[in-house]
Amino acid sequence: MTTLVMHVRFLSGGFELSATIRDVARRAGVSIKTVSRVLNGSPRVTEDTRQRVMAAIDALDFHPNAAARALVLRKSRTIGLVIADITNPFFPEIVRGVEDVANRHNYNVILCNTDENPDKERCYINLIREKQGDGIILAGSRIGADEVVALARKGIHVVVINGDVRHPRVGVVAVANEERAHEAVSHLARMGHTRIAYISGSPMSSSNAERLQGYRRGHDDNGIPLDESLVVQAGPTREGGFAAMSCLLNIPARPTAILAYNDLQAIGAMEAIKEHGLTVPRDIAVIGFDDIQLASFTTPPLTTFRMPKYEMGMRAAEMLIGMIISRTVRESRLVVDPELVIRESCGYRQSVLTRGTMAAGRR
Amino acid sequence: MTTLVMHVRFLSGGFELSATIRDVARRAGVSIKTVSRVLNGSPRVTEDTRQRVMAAIDALDFHPNAAARALVLRKSRTIGLVIADITNPFFPEIVRGVEDVANRHNYNVILCNTDENPDKERCYINLIREKQGDGIILAGSRIGADEVVALARKGIHVVVINGDVRHPRVGVVAVANEERAHEAVSHLARMGHTRIAYISGSPMSSSNAERLQGYRRGHDDNGIPLDESLVVQAGPTREGGFAAMSCLLNIPARPTAILAYNDLQAIGAMEAIKEHGLTVPRDIAVIGFDDIQLASFTTPPLTTFRMPKYEMGMRAAEMLIGMIISRTVRESRLVVDPELVIRESCGYRQSVLTRGTMAAGRR
DNA sequence: TTGTAGGCGTTATCAG
DNA sequence: CTGATAACGCCTACAA
Numbered sequence: 044m045t046t047l048v049m050h051v052r053f054l055s056g057g058f059e060l061s062a063t064i065r066d067v068a069r070r071a072g073v074s075i076k077t078v079s080r081v082l083n084g085s086p087r088v089t090e091d092t093r094q095r096v097m098a099a100i101d102a103l104d105f106h107p108n109a110a111a112r113a114l115v116l117r118k119s120r121t122i123g124l125v126i127a128d129i130t131n132p133f134f135p136e137i138v139r140g141v142e143d144v145a146n147r148h149n150y151n152v153i154l155c156n157t158d159e160n161p162d163k164e165r166c167y168i169n170l171i172r173e174k175q176g177d178g179i180i181l182a183g184s185r186i187g188a189d190e191v192v193a194l195a196r197k198g199i200h201v202v203v204i205n206g207d208v209r210h211p212r213v214g215v216v217a218v219a220n221e222e223r224a225h226e227a228v229s230h231l232a233r234m235g236h237t238r239i240a241y242i243s244g245s246p247m248s249s250s251n252a253e254r255l256q257g258y259r260r261g262h263d264d265n266g267i268p269l270d271e272s273l274v275v276q277a278g279p280t281r282e283g284g285f286a287a288m289s290c291l292l293n294i295p296a297r298p299t300a301i302l303a304y305n306d307l308q309a310i311g312a313m314e315a316i317k318e319h320g321l322t323v324p325r326d327i328a329v330i331g332f333d334d335i336q337l338a339s340f341t342t343p344p345l346t347t348f349r350m351p352k353y354e355m356g357m358r359a360a361e362m363l364i365g366m367i368i369s370r371t372v373r374e375s376r377l378v379v380d381p382e383l384v385i386r387e388s389c390g391y392r393q394s395v396l397t398r399g400t401m402a403a404g405r406r
Numbered sequence: 407m408t409t410l411v412m413h414v415r416f417l418s419g420g421f422e423l424s425a426t427i428r429d430v431a432r433r434a435g436v437s438i439k440t441v442s443r444v445l446n447g448s449p450r451v452t453e454d455t456r457q458r459v460m461a462a463i464d465a466l467d468f469h470p471n472a473a474a475r476a477l478v479l480r481k482s483r484t485i486g487l488v489i490a491d492i493t494n495p496f497f498p499e500i501v502r503g504v505e506d507v508a509n510r511h512n513y514n515v516i517l518c519n520t521d522e523n524p525d526k527e528r529c530y531i532n533l534i535r536e537k538q539g540d541g542i543i544l545a546g547s548r549i550g551a552d553e554v555v556a557l558a559r560k561g562i563h564v565v566v567i568n569g570d571v572r573h574p575r576v577g578v579v580a581v582a583n584e585e586r587a588h589e590a591v592s593h594l595a596r597m598g599h600t601r602i603a604y605i606s607g608s609p610m611s612s613s614n615a616e617r618l619q620g621y622r623r624g625h626d627d628n629g630i631p632l633d634e635s636l637v638v639q640a641g642p643t644r645e646g647g648f649a650a651m652s653c654l655l656n657i658p659a660r661p662t663a664i665l666a667y668n669d670l671q672a673i674g675a676m677e678a679i680k681e682h683g684l685t686v687p688r689d690i691a692v693i694g695f696d697d698i699q700l701a702s703f704t705t706p707p708l709t710t711f712r713m714p715k716y717e718m719g720m721r722a723a724e725m726l727i728g729m730i731i732s733r734t735v736r737e738s739r740l741v742v743d744p745e746l747v748i749r750e751s752c753g754y755r756q757s758v759l760t761r762g763t764m765a766a767g768r769r
Numbered sequence: 770t771t772g773t774a775g776g777c778g779t780t781a782t783c784a785g
Numbered sequence: 786c787t788g789a790t791a792a793c794g795c796c797t798a799c800a801a
Binding site: 104106107108109110111113114119121124128129130132134135136138139142143146151152153154155156169170172173174175197336337340341342 | 424467469470471472473474476477482484487491492493495497498499501502505506509514515516517518519532533534535536537538560699700703704705
């Protein structure tokens, strides 16, 4: 008893130590466990004592120590959200969707930007594990599917957004990437295009691989010869798209249509085209992916596939929290099918004639 | 000893328990403390034993439990980042700035969206405290300065971005809001405008209050009569700006110029103006705040004040981590002065004449 | 309804 | 250079 008192005095000399459950118990004249019960909303406690405990709690400005709780409970009510880059307009809504449902379930979100760097991604995943994160959502993941599966095997709950991991213990919010890229090519083919370029994203990206696959299949199915020199890789940014397009503009038989991995690249490409003195869509048609907010503001407005970003984030978080709570995956895979939003960057080639139709097709 | 073995067996029946420092110690044939020393990079350990420990660590796929560490160390290497809404393009870059320096210092970021709801904000702040966050960054805070000071008094490290808290223990990355709003009004006055409206943000926002103040002072200093009916409040969104502008368009003597609390509102306002059959800037000039990416893509491109968003996030994080490490504030206040980026939404009234000049002033 | 004892995984204080 | 042991704050059995 004496040592305890000394100890307390010693510490409070230097710092104002935050109150513990023990202090609350003492002040309320009850046991520690009773306080714990009150904190956890156990019904097995008298209203009277509950009041006393509550009074003590805010008299002492007590806040339960989540670290201590996480230590014994082995759950932190924290999830990790690993994305490529919050600065890419594709992600904020996803993040918001995740955060909203997390918050609703009393979870917190640790945000991690990987810049599509697999090592950074692994590093973050480890950190989340160490922080006892209850689960991880991977969006824009650039590590291998096998690594993700390995995580799941270790008992870590993980949900992948726009990835292609197939494993019963890995939740997936997938996107019909191949089908849509195929659709884009068909759409362009119908308009008479035969030289269609693909501005590719990261080779480590499964969604990119899927789109590329759809792009290739689209050529086959529409009887268009595939010219691999029309596939050029770039970073997932405006700058990347600009650079890629610049290359594309310099090849002898330049493309008449562009499918870009994402809107940012598509926008960059349009800028390059303009700078080259050409016009979109008259000289070159452009189609993107994502439908970020900017897409409807460019000149001309960008034709693109609309991703239900907020919903994807929501679903992923619901899935993850479901896994955490039930320790199982109810529905491990969900496929989102983005819709083609036709704006003016990819009008029909005889665009002047059909202008009215085009305008009606907007929004 | 027996109990221990039984215990382990019992648990491993149900789950694969992750290895602890104790397991590593046993496997490496050293004491727990030695493992701890290796983990923390203490030099007081033989290279030989270090090797053995390291081997044991990855043989067991050991990951130190940050919760346990946080419990004893009273620091979690986690900071809370409380923002209004990641979906508002003003925030992603700030968040990125924060996350980058946090990561560089081995800190993690818990992201919280408050939607400008003070209660939600308080709730998040409490959560961060409970999670033993080492500090908090508030961006777009809507709680009172006194509450922030109270936090600091309790020993919680806090940095406010774009807020007006004055206290030696609160870090602040401030913005010269009043001065810039004043400049905007002066700029408009010089162009001949006398009916300048202000689309206001949240009344709880200190940055809004500052801009409003500058708006008012700008009227005084330029000899323009102030008409309070030209100040209308709205949410910090396109929808908010649209709604506010719609009101403004319906008053008898409608304004000829708009200063909006942020770009999103300004863009919404331009949409309302267009929908009303009027033209920007000929009929109504518009100036925003922030210079979000969209701003340069609108028709016409938006004149606005460029916020160094990434840098603001960086500085805030550096300040916070500095406070955490040194337990003091070296430079508690830093003022950022956004620059007016003149685009076409606010050309000179005789804009046709000076078109060349305007274009030169653009980016 | 309430209280007591022991442990969660790590670090820190002392000895050796 | 290394090791035993007591915290850190909370929760869960079990007892009362």
